[in-house]
Amino acid sequence: NLEDIAQPKCFYILDELRKDCKVPVWHDDQQGTAAVNLAGLYSGLKITGKKIEDIKVGFFGCGAANVATVRILISAGVNPKNILIADSKGVLHSERSDLDDVKYDIKRHLAQITNPDNVSGGPEKIFEDADVVFCYTKPGPDVVKKEWVARMAKDAMLFACANPIPEIWPWEAKKAGARIVATGRSDFPNQINNSLIFPAVFRGTLDVRASVITDEMCIAAAKTLSECAEKIGLNEDYLIPTMDQTWVYPEVAASVGVKAIEQGVAKLTASREDLVKMAEERIRLAQEMTKLLMKEGLIKSL
Template structure:
């Protein structure tokens, strides 16, 4: 980061008032009667109603459009364990994205609890405030334990974006890249460098989509995760391979796909050269990828590449999904975000990338270049206004189909058609263009 950018970032966060969020009043407060309705004595009536029927909290409070973005600060961006207070600017930033892209209100909560059970208990106790909980920047493997415990204890959606948001976008991008490269999911060899939250969740979702475990080599700081290792936690052991390969260089030889969620400059040009024809390279470490696009393209002219950066084509960015997953879940009052809802998001994002791209999107990126499905456009752009309705409606429908929704399909969502007994969106992306 340049000195100018550092100074600009600090000014952005401090001026004209500190932080990036504020609370706004949504009801009139101009008269004595307004205040009597807002607080005492008028507030007593919704209290009585909610006491009699807790579901009425969704009618009389902001619970139904409120997400808690909650962290303990143990794995913040590329900065590591900075603690809960230093994590607050990132959590505020997440709140900005929720509001900007999906009109969801957020309270960011930074919990001083490095112990998983203490964190779980804290979040469970404050959960009545929220319609959903987005866990953020929690280190592995405790992030898996925390998310699963909260899913089991609570009746609102709990979603760890570092796991599932990354997985959803990665899988959507990979499916499109495979199509462009003429490869099938059940025939490829995948190397995943990084065995934390994002890597494990991405591989789990790929398996749910049809990839076999024996098609995966997962690699951590100690090398290839294999069945002979005695240092593996249960989450890593699930991906232990029966193999004599021990290093990234050995594992990647002949591989079709490289997914990096680890650190900078760990994939060498020689390793890339050893991959199969028409390789797919997702170097997602931020801000510096596992291999730079410049080096990658100088070595291979037949690859499709994605990074986590906005200054290169094919940015794998969680903002393509997490606001809309929560939008869809909240709109049908889902009790959880299940695998079927995640797969629905994958397919909606994948399909949107193949639709004609409105000129307004090129204008949003201040370019004369037109975007179209291809090796440098395997995902929609984050500023694509169609994402909100396309992804949210797909997620809402999946929630209804799988029985985790308390409300029917919203009337303001696109109409659905019957197709082989399944409800599907009718040319939604094209209609919204």
């Protein structure tokens, strides 16, 4: 599990380790955040009736979270030609001379595969007619302006995920016209929390002894997370389950394991039903063991 690696090194390190190692390697700031973003998007699309291949997507910020989200959304069916990305200097496009430096390889690549019309300008440009915008920049409020949100498409979705204060307050974004607003906060509706993803991804990966955590496994986790929320009842204020809905984890773990088996990267095979039961039992044992260790004072509660 990779943590706290600055970009752009984090991208190269993850890619090389996934390619060369015989054990699964995961970078939560990239894969975990990207997968939970995709889960929220899947649910939002079900609510708005839009299709993933048609939506126009903006990204405010070009750090690990957004770059990984761009990559997984393209793998999941978003058309890269419908994507605009803005960093601190404005919209990425192929004619930006400041991206020639080798340290900007990732940004230069993104500029080449997105924004075919070479749209230029400040971050406000990515909001124009966008169906969804993902923001991973700096704590707000007022980092995202209400007038920017007002320029988004009908039934727009806004993911304002800076912590501890989102780039714009959810009620301000809704007042400006966004239909669905998600943040990283547990005290607001639609918390986008990668803790909903990585424990289940790890469980599913380990249960089938997968040698790698592929993008397709992450996409499977995102789909199942959205489907679990759908069973409870999707609405503008409930996109994905909350962390206390623990029945979700075995379901997500099983989907990850099934996908690993399908892709031929698992050393063990089992049915989905058996994988759900396996995850439930192992999670139950781990929880009971933790409680016992706390009771005996071997783990001290805070």
